[in-house]
Amino acid sequence: MLKRNQFIWNFYKESKGIIPNCLKNVRYNDVVIDNPYYEDAADKLPKVFYLSLFPTFLEPEFIDEKNYNLKKINHYGFSGSAMKVSGSDSVEAYLKTYTKRQLRVNLRRSMERLEKAYSVKYEYNYGDISDEKCNMLTNALHVMISQRFRSRIKEHVFMMEWEQNIKNLAASIREKKSSMFVVYANEKPIGIGVNRHIHNTILFSETHSFDENFIEFGLGHIDNYLLLNWAIRNNYPFVDLGAGLTSFKRSWCNSTYEMEYLIHYKKESVLAYLIAQYEIGQIHIKNTLKSLKDKLKKQK
Secondary structure, eight states, X not given: OEEEEEHHHHHHGGGOOOOOTTEEEEEETTEEEEOTTHHHHGGGOOSEEEEEEEETTSEEEETTGGXXXXXXXEEEEEXXXXXXXXXXXXXXXXXXXXSOHHHHHHHHHHHHHHHHHSOEEEEEEOSOOOHHHHHHHHHHHHHHHHHHTTTOSSOOHHHHTHHHHHTTHHHHHHTTSEEEEEEEETTEEEEEEEEEEETTTEEEEEEEEEOGGGGGGOHHHHHHHHHXXXXXXXXXXXXXXXXXXXXXXXXXXXXXXXXXXXXXXXXXXXXXXXXXXXXHHHHHHHHHHHXXXXXXXXXX
């Protein structure tokens, strides 16, 4: 009768690009990402499908749309940042068009200082990596994240499911579904990013960290430079930096997006209508409570 699905986690998880069975496809501009199993699901659709965390940079096409109603509701407090790189023929062109001069100056200085002080190498692990090298890099990444988050109350999302996230990472990199971008100083990894590749269209920056002893070199900005450079050279039109509208992300991004709840319910079914209205009401209550909580925090 009612089926629930969290879209974005399943879509990005381990680069599987999973599309729930209520959808025929999702679109990013002119790029169509099909659900290969939608025909098998057509006769098994529930009367109500509750799809949460659906990003507004994608457009859904539901199965049997003519017999269903669709209600979209914003997910309060859950926004993301992205770089739309279509039309930029180089990383320099994107930076000149969409970023402030000070960021470009600081980035250039940081890279020049790093390269002057150390023997630096920028490495793109995509399509080829040994299990041994992947293990070495993930171990180094684990140390970096643990050191940087040791005094923070908030848990690191990637670390919460660490074993699952790295379980098949080497194979995924060899299959060109994931990548690891690495900065080395004197042969030592000092910055590592794990990225997911979705249907040759979306480059998702899942996690990144760096050796805190090199914090003065702005390795977070260098990681974004590597992401952007790779995406443009490989014709990926969209780089997703994930949830959050921090000043760091805003300094790089030319696009933001929201997350939505999609309630898809059967027409001419009283029961489907009632279930949908109940779920819609619950979402509005959650959004209102979150809004009030944020207002109270700001007043303190």
